[in-house]
Amino acid sequence: MAKSVNWGILGCGKIAHKFAQDLMKVPDTQLVAVASRSKEKAKDFGRQYGVSNCYGSYEALVNDPTVNACYIATVHPFHKEITMLCLNHRKAVLCEKPMGMDQEEVKAMIQRAKEKDVFLMEGIWTRFIPAVGKMLGLIQSETLGDVRSVHADFGFLGDQDRSNRLFNKSLGGGALLDIGIYPLYLSLLVLGYPEDVEAAAQMTETGVDESCGMILRHRNGAVSSLHCTFMTDTQIEGWIHGSKGSIKLHSRFHHPNKVSIYRGGEIEQTYNIPYIGNGYYHEILHVNECIRLGLKESPKVMLNDSLNLVKMLDEVREKIGLVYE
């Protein structure tokens, strides 16, 4: 009989709701507990999804024996501390991206997961979007020839109020960690760890990046040209250009429901591949499978991938002078 996967969600923000909504669609799994620093908030959240165990502290949730998988949905600066707490209680952890604020944090988290022999994965949900899988299949089948460039931009004109979390350094604000991670991950997924990274950013008076451009040079001769911003709506498209053709990940490229092949500037074929729910459904399915199989690491988003991703973030941060205390 399949092992039951009983989820607890830690943090009750926007992303926790999206995740919970998708969790409801996944068979043979339950949302059994939810925690927030505010018990009221946890209760409100739990009520919406029929969860009985609603806690006013993360410590209470990790002590709940009915929970065996935890989803960390807090703001970035608390990811490490809460993940450590879960791992110490031998709960499998899916930690929202970015896994930690820097590579030191991520290394410590990976180390702890290994010591405790517990499953840990970064919540790079985009990897499990069916159309992204299709893109990888097309690249592997040599549809593009050699990949020579990756272009991706993620920009939206957000609330420009500087008191917003997005601009708050102590809450891990800035475009890079919030949305720049998506174009960077696309580059990592398609081209691997780069040979070098150049970046330039516009910083706010609150000390975070409101726009950041990145150029990655790869060992195999390819170049990635990436951009993220809170200051304007961009196309949010992903392009992979090869020696024989191109792939477009339609907007929004990190969870596309359409992938097109281009040759000579013209569309050759478009695949319509919808995702389910908010797109987290596919990630949840995968994590459940990993847990049921007793894996301690996902074969699709490996711990080393997360380490490489945060190393790229650290390199960009160094170039643009983005420092979190």
Add this chain to the structure above:
Amino acid sequence: MAKSVNWGILGCGKIAHKFAQDLMKVPDTQLVAVASRSKEKAKDFGRQYGVSNCYGSYEALVNDPTVNACYIATVHPFHKEITMLCLNHRKAVLCEKPMGMDQEEVKAMIQRAKEKDVFLMEGIWTRFIPAVGKMLGLIQSETLGDVRSVHADFGFLGDQDRSNRLFNKSLGGGALLDIGIYPLYLSLLVLGYPEDVEAAAQMTETGVDESCGMILRHRNGAVSSLHCTFMTDTQIEGWIHGSKGSIKLHSRFHHPNKVSIYRGGEIEQTYNIPYIGNGYYHEILHVNECIRLGLKESPKVMLNDSLNLVKMLDEVREKIGLVYE
């Protein structure tokens, strides 16, 4: 009566043909002479366009009293020398881009034009494409609000034979000077001279850049994300994103015949504005007008614009270690 503009073309390559074809369409102007280092080549060229004065040296052409405007269509490393020759003979000069190999060359050329009181303009033909003018009008009319980012890419999968001029350092090869100048010029035109420039390139074994990514940070808070490559076909689109909307310059963005306004990711309006001939027609019309008016500098592509453009090229070259002897 309007002053007659009698053109001479120096250099008989691909671009000289495109220019000559368009010149035939312009009223009240003649192609009266053509020169190449090879007299045979000049004669072949002249025959195609009904030119009687075909010279086997640039010196011979500048001594032809019937010529009053010279178009320099040679490879980049000879632009300065031949432009100086023309200016010394008080011929008006339209010099193909890039005007010189570096800012020292361009400064010297501008200096000479001023000393000799002769018209000089860099052949940034894209500035005169009607759809590019439309784009500027839309930006000036606040259609986009504040401009916050410029994205442009220019990539094509060229002949990969390393003996090709594109990879030949002594002929000014490399993607940056050849095609990277177009996204850089778009950024300069829309956002002005940047505050700083970051770049990364893949260099060939022949010592030139085959791909180059650039990030420009501007004083007004905007970021340009630009890319050029000989290694893959890219979209060759230009995007200007603002606080209230976006403009797309359709492929190929440097001489588009379509400009679209986007709001919230959807096309609001598309303007179909064809250009005439190969697109050089409009530039020729403008230069003729400048010459007839007795101007020594174009009000649309000013000498200082050319100096700023080559300064940007020099900055990128420094970052990527691209050195021409």
